[in-house]
Amino acid sequence: xxxxxxxxxxxxxxxxxxxxxxxxxxxxxxxxxxxxxxxxxxxxxxxxxxxxxxxxxxxxxxxxxxxxxxxxxxxxxxxxxxxxxxxxxxxxxxxxxxxxxxxxxxxxxxxxxxxxxxxxxxxxxxxxxxxxxxxxxxxxxxxxxxxxxxxxxxxxxxxxxxxxxxxxxxxxxxxxxxxxxxxxxxxxxxxxxxxxxxxxxxxxxxxxxxxxxxxxxxxxxxxxxxxxxxxxxxxxxxxxxxxxxxxxxxxxxxxxxxxxxxxxxxxxxxxxxxxxxxxxxxxxxxxxxxxxxxxxxxxxxxxxxxxxxxxxxxxxxxxxxxxxxxxxxxxxxxxxxxxxxxxxxxxxx
Amino acid sequence: xxxxxxxxxxxxxxxxxxxxxxxxxxxxxxxxxxxxxxxxxxxxxxxxxxxxxxxxxxxxxxxxxxxxxxxxxxxxxxxxxxxxxxxxxxxxxxxxxxxxxxxxxxxxxxxxxxxxxxxxxxxxxxxxxxxxxxxxxxxxxxxxxxxxxxxxxxxxxxxxxxxxxxxxxxxxxxxxxxxxxxxxxxxxxxxxxxxxxxxxxxxxxxxxxxxxxxxxxxxxxxxxxxxxxxxxxxxxxxxxxxxxxxxxxxxxxxxxxxxxxxxxxxxxxxxxxxxxxxxxxxxxxxxxxxxxxxxxxxxxxxxxxxxxxxxxxxxxxxxxxxxxxxxxxxxxxxxxxxxxxxxxxxxxx
Numbered sequence: 001x002x003x004x005x006x007x008x009x010x011x012x013x014x015x016x017x018x019x020x021x022x023x024x025x026x027x028x029x030x031x032x033x034x035x036x037x038x039x040x041x042x043x044x045x046x047x048x049x050x051x052x053x054x055x056x057x058x059x060x061x062x063x064x065x066x067x068x069x070x071x072x073x074x075x076x077x078x079x080x081x082x083x084x085x086x087x088x089x090x091x092x093x094x095x096x097x098x099x100x101x102x103x104x105x106x107x108x109x110x111x112x113x114x115x116x117x118x119x120x121x122x123x124x125x126x127x128x129x130x131x132x133x134x135x136x137x138x139x140x141x142x143x144x145x146x147x148x149x150x151x152x153x154x155x156x157x158x159x160x161x162x163x164x165x166x167x168x169x170x171x172x173x174x175x176x177x178x179x180x181x182x183x184x185x186x187x188x189x190x191x192x193x194x195x196x197x198x199x200x201x202x203x204x205x206x207x208x209x210x211x212x213x214x215x216x217x218x219x220x221x222x223x224x225x226x227x228x229x230x231x232x233x234x235x236x237x238x239x240x241x242x243x244x245x246x247x248x249x250x251x252x253x254x255x256x257x258x259x260x261x262x263x264x265x266x267x268x269x270x271x272x273x274x275x276x277x278x279x280x281x282x283x284x285x286x287x288x289x290x291x292x293x294x295x296x297x298x299x300x301x302x303x304x305x306x307x308x309x310x311x312x313x314x315x316x317x318x319x320x321x322x323x324x325x326x327x328x329x330x331x332x333x334x335x336x337x338x339x340x341x342x343x344x345x346x347x348x349x
Numbered sequence: 350x351x352x353x354x355x356x357x358x359x360x361x362x363x364x365x366x367x368x369x370x371x372x373x374x375x376x377x378x379x380x381x382x383x384x385x386x387x388x389x390x391x392x393x394x395x396x397x398x399x400x401x402x403x404x405x406x407x408x409x410x411x412x413x414x415x416x417x418x419x420x421x422x423x424x425x426x427x428x429x430x431x432x433x434x435x436x437x438x439x440x441x442x443x444x445x446x447x448x449x450x451x452x453x454x455x456x457x458x459x460x461x462x463x464x465x466x467x468x469x470x471x472x473x474x475x476x477x478x479x480x481x482x483x484x485x486x487x488x489x490x491x492x493x494x495x496x497x498x499x500x501x502x503x504x505x506x507x508x509x510x511x512x513x514x515x516x517x518x519x520x521x522x523x524x525x526x527x528x529x530x531x532x533x534x535x536x537x538x539x540x541x542x543x544x545x546x547x548x549x550x551x552x553x554x555x556x557x558x559x560x561x562x563x564x565x566x567x568x569x570x571x572x573x574x575x576x577x578x579x580x581x582x583x584x585x586x587x588x589x590x591x592x593x594x595x596x597x598x599x600x601x602x603x604x605x606x607x608x609x610x611x612x613x614x615x616x617x618x619x620x621x622x623x624x625x626x627x628x629x630x631x632x633x634x635x636x637x638x639x640x641x642x643x644x645x646x647x648x649x650x651x652x653x654x655x656x657x658x659x660x661x662x663x664x665x666x667x668x669x670x671x672x673x674x675x676x677x678x679x680x681x682x683x684x685x686x687x688x689x690x691x692x693x694x695x696x697x698x
Contacts, residue, residue: 030438031445032426032552036667037640037660077381078695085694089379094687096380103681203381291386309658310675311386318385325674326659332452338443345434346427 003153004247007160007254014048014282022047022054022334029337030345038307042285042330049256049283053335056169056258056327059106060162061317062248063090063097063173064155065125066114066240067133069142070220071178075213077203080133083177084117090175090316091124097173097316104321106171113154114176114240128154130240137182138219141236148235148243155247163255170257171287171324172248173317174241174265177203180292181213183268185220185237187298189228190271195221200264200293202313230275242269249273253283258327260320263290263313267298274302287323288312352502353596356509356603363397363631371396371403371683378686379694387656391634391679398605398632402684405518405607405676408455409511410666411597412439412446412522413504414474415463415589416482418491419569420527424562426552429482432526433466439524439665440473446522446665453670455520462503463525463589477503479589486531487568490585497584497592504596512604519606520636520673521597522666523590523614526552529641530562532617534569534586536647538577539620544570549613549642551662579624591618598622602632607676609669612639612662616647623651636672637661 022044027033034040046054065087071080089095090110093102101108111126112119116133119125130151134142143151159170180202188195195217201210224236234243246269252259253273261270261284273280281304288308289296299306307323340347371393376382383389395403414436420429438444439459442451450457460475461468465482468474479500483491492500508519529551537544544566550559573585583592595618601608602622610619610633622629630653637657638645648655656672689696 029445030435030443031663035552035640035661035663036445037662039659039661082695085692086379089687089692089694092687092692094379094685094692096378096385096682096686099681099685100678102685103678203384291384307659310388310656312384312388313386314380314384322675322678326671329449329452329671332448333445336443336448336451337445338438338441343434343438343441343443345438346431 001149003156004149004250007156007250008277010254011277011279013279014045016048018051019044019048022052028339030340030343036333039326039330039333042327043334046258046327046331049258054331056324056331058167059104059169059171059324060167061101061106061108061171061173061321062158063110063175063317064113064241064244065110065175067116068176068178068182068239069134069136070138070181070216072136073212073216074209075181075216076178077205078177080116080177083175084115084119086175087112087115087125088122091122095316096314096318097321100318100321104324106321111158113151113244134239137185137237138216138223142182142238143235145235148231151240151243152247155244156251159248159251160255163257168257169324169327170248170252171260171317171320172245172266173262173320174245174315176239176241179239179241179265181216182237182239182242183265185217186233186268187294188217188221189224189233189237191301198294198297202292230272234272245269246272249280249284250276253277253280258285259283260285260287260324262287262317262320263315264292264295265315267295271298271302285323285327288319350498352505353498353599356505356599357626359603360626360628362628363394367400368393368397371401377688379689379692385682388675388679388682391676392683395607395680398607403680405673405680407516408453408518408520408673409516410450410455410457410520410522410670411507412459412524412666413462413590413593414459414524416465417525417527417531417588418483418485419487419530419565421485422561422565423558424530424565425527426554427526429465429526432524433464433468435524436461436464436474437471440471444665445663445667446670449667449670453673455670460507462500462593483588486534486586487565487572491531491587492584494584497580500589500592501596504593505600508597508600509604512606517606518673518676519597519601520609520666520669521594521615522611522669523594523664525588525590528588528590528614530565531586531588531591532614533643534566535582535617536643537566537570538573538582538586540650547643547646551641579621583621594618595621598629598633599625602626602629607634608632609634609636609673611636611666611669612664613641613644614664616644620647620651634672634676637668639668
């Protein structure tokens with residue numbers, strides 16, 4: 001608990017004075033005031049996080065991988081062994097996230113925080129396994145409080161280390177067959193929603209699997225009962241990768257490094273982190289609106305607006321990687337554009 | 350007229366068989382079917398244009414610059430001299446488009462197709478001036494038929510030359526103080542709309558200027574009368590840069606090079622080009638939804654869905670440059686992802 005407490009205590013809000021100064025700078029660049037739209041908001045918030053000028057050249061994607069006891073209930077279109085196989089695919093370079101990380105110039109770290117199996121000699125996967133998969137959330141808490149904290153600290157310490165090493169933009173991704181089920185359960189527990197109304201098709205399940213998934217979320221919530229503290233919800237319903245990503249969000253805020261959130265799973269982790277400290281949200285950039293059924297609703301309840309809306313529903317950090325290009329654009333525009341004076345351009349008439 | 354006729358005659362639709370094969374390839378990559386959303390549509394359409402595998406590494410942005418007689422009526426927030434000043438800013442590297450072109454790795458060509466002034470010795474601007482500004486559309490056709498064709502051919506031949514030189518993705522941008530006025534007039538003439546209901550604030554004009562702008566569009570349409578042929582509308586209401594960009598769209602389709610459209614002005618040019626040949630649209634990618642009032646409506650009437658929606662309203666090709674990153678991502682995913690077989694990943698259960 002000590003590392004988490006220390007990180008939470010270190011969080012300060014984004015610097016409002018610096019953000020106002022950033023907007024003043026943006027207003028004298030050679031363009032109509034406000035005409036770069038959300039890129040101007042991005043640049044100003046990055047200045048509020050990092051100081052001026054903002055920069056996101058050194059990007060690091062952390063993909064947390066874990067299995068889920070609830071997967072045995074047939075809630076996914078893929079067998080659980082795919083979790084381990086995809087972890088290997090990430091480091092071998094053949095997954096979508098691998099390709100987009102190369103395009104973005106982002107380093108890619110794959111962390112086994114709870115794969116249900118041994119990885120053998122596969123090079124390049126960071127071993128930080130807390131346990132082999134969560135317990136089945138229909139019948140038991142997914143994690144003990146201790147296991148949950150341990151997973152949080154895996155993400156926390158890794159992100160703090162990246163920040164210390166000079167990374168200036170973090171991105172998170174997830175992999176875990178079945179993990180839209182715990183993420184949906186977390187969303188329902190946070191907001192008192194009905195599983196039948198929000199449960200979606202994840203990787204693309206048929207109607208029978210969807211019925212099993214709704215049933216699993218309902219059972220988990222009935223067992224969970226009225227516990228409302230974010231860490232209770234996380235341990236009871238969450239996945240190990242979701243807990244680790246929650247730790248990354250806390251670390252990003254504590255070390256004042258912008259963090260790009262991906263889709264449905266990472267948003268569930270962000271939602272927990274935002275309840276743990278009121279200023280975590282200052283440091284988060286929501287990369288995209290996923291096609292998963294209730295992601296749009298989750299984002300609305302967090303009062304955040306995603307950058308992209310491309311009908312994607314893959315996870316892995318793919319949406320975050322694409323959105324990071326927009327943060328990079330915002331930084332470059334802030335740093336490299338001429339002012340009306342330096343560019344020899346007349347101000348408005 | 351001969352170069353335009355030859356290009357129109359050369360246009361063939363995107364290859365439906367190749368697109369179906371592309372979707373079959375996308376379906377065996379290591380991801381749930383369809384989970385990359387619009388990136389899969391992009392990849393498949395690029396295959397339909399270029400063949401497999403698709404590639405957009407060599408990108409060229411063409412920014413066409415021209416002045417507008419109607420600007421003297423006070424329809425813009427900026428003085429007309431800004432057109433020439435911004436052309437210089439583009440080539441000196443200080444404009445938003447300059448910055449984003451560097452980020453995208455795109456070459457940038459600035460073409461004077463009708464600046465109302467002499468550029469002197471400013472290096473790097475391509476001189477293809479058809480005339481110094483259009484005539485005031487409130488009292489006269491903007492261009493003679495001959496001038497309009499000449500401007501179209503400037504864009505057409507430049508784009509054909511880029512395609513012959515091996516460019517595999519074209520982008521267009523515009524600069525011309527006052528040019529949302531002719532673009533709005535074109536939109537109204539194409540669709541029979543009321544200027545008061547669609548005219549927007551362009552670079553950010555106040556209510557008095559907006560009233561002048563609505564009045565100018567109304568006068569132009571009253572003078573224009575019932576002419577409906579796309580080239581008549583273009584010559585009567587259009588700008589020189591809009592005509593040149595229309596030529597680029599025709600050339601892109603004729604030479605089977607994907608073209609990324611930017612915002613409001615370039616969409617008006619695209620709308621004209623799409624009326625000149627039914628398959629031009631196969632080769633166009635609409636980069637973003639601009640914040641200019643009626644851009645969303647223009648896109649809907651064209652039945653196209655923009656890639657980005659970031660509240661931008663700058664022109665210059667800035668939205669196209671950001672969107673090109675998504676085309677590049679789609680190509681890389683298509684080319685570089687493992688298949689379920691090669692990646693050692695189990696298919697759905």
